[in-house]
Amino acid sequence: MPQAVSNPVTAAEAAPDELRALPLRERKKLRTRHALAETALRLFVERGYDATTLDDLCDEVEVSKRTFFRNYPSKEDVALAADSDLWSAYLDDVAALDPEGPLLDVLHAALHTTLAALEPDWDRRFLATRDLCDTVPTLQAHSLRYCHDTTQALVDQVSARRGVPSDDVHLRLAIEIVVSTWRTASVTWTAQQGRGGRKALTDLLSATFAELPAALTFAP
């Protein structure tokens, strides 16, 4: 009697190295997690976000809806996995940093570090996610919530690290500006369909940071 294999590894997406280390159970879980995010992004782009039900997605990935919700708290979150990857890596990187010098420069530099370390196909996923956000209001909303949560987490982290009170206006302003600058750079990059890849994005980021002083006195 042939054994029913529940989660076979397809030849295409074989052995992702680091996974080999983990126990089998964890590997399986991570694999369905990735399959869910990947398939969700594909379906959302192909058929549209609203037109794709979670039942469709779960059919495609061959898991139950219950399993989906054990991996992602909501339909929005699976669509925004690329955002989540960015911000959680960024928070880790900033935490691992030696916080010397002007805050804006430190956070700017850390962002470059984070971008450089993301997986190669993050570009594509992030770009697709941005397109989705531009057409689906609730995705835009939740994407902005990620920014906001990151802002708050950064405020807490920096305030704890250096002796700044967490309600310091300069602290919050500076961090809000960092995130706004990132968003502006990313909007510009997205507007040109991500042309130039990640290098173009990081260049754009630096250029946008450089324009901050001029923006304060901008008088068209």
Place this chain on the structure above:
Amino acid sequence: MPQAVSNPVTAAEAAPDELRALPLRERKKLRTRHALAETALRLFVERGYDATTLDDLCDEVEVSKRTFFRNYPSKEDVALAADSDLWSAYLDDVAALDPEGPLLDVLHAALHTTLAALEPDWDRRFLATRDLCDTVPTLQAHSLRYCHDTTQALVDQVSARRGVPSDDVHLRLAIEIVVSTWRTASVTWTAQQGRGGRKALTDLLSATFAELPAALTFAP
């Protein structure tokens, strides 16, 4: 046989002046709109956002759920009516403005104009809304979407008005910074439970704008 009055005016919230001008049908509709927003805010604060179902709300206001959705597109939107009031008034005010001088100053001044013109009880509603946002993630998300939509609308408006291309980096940066500054001031105001009322809020806003240059070079 006693006539069934569908929407009687309670003594407490009588004749709001300007409404008298409108045709009866519109007046009724506006009244249920206000009742929905007012009651929703009260119930959300009293019982919690998630614990309050739309059926509860509709029972209280004595309208059908269908009628609710003819007035507000979602549960989030009725909770964020105060945000919506602010931003739509702001967009109108900026549109009616003569756009001379540094953009940041113009938009800052317009925000004061808007705040001064809002109804007296807007303070209370806005403060309650902010508290809700701090505990309900989806409200936070949709509140941020309002900010983002306003940002985008301002970009379009200013770019059309003056000869600036709508993808100009300075333009977007400046407007993002205005909104970030507002959010920072409003967070500070909320953190102290809105002490000092609207005057304190506008003072805080000016003070926060004044700290922008210092924030760029902030080095704790």
Place this chain on the structure above:
DNA sequence: GGGATAGTGCCACCGAGTGGCAAAAGCTGT
């Protein structure tokens, strides 16, 4: 008055999200 024109209520329906429990898969010992 009477007919056009909203706005409303009701009903059936879909999809997102949750709780509970039994089955299965993986991880131990021996």
Place this chain on the structure above:
DNA sequence: ACAGCTTTTGCCACTCGGTGGCACTATCCC
């Protein structure tokens, strides 16, 4: 290899937010 334990999964029933359709009522205009 097998029994016993833990973790993960699948299934079921359920709640609630949100939509479409249609009949009904209230307002408006003549």
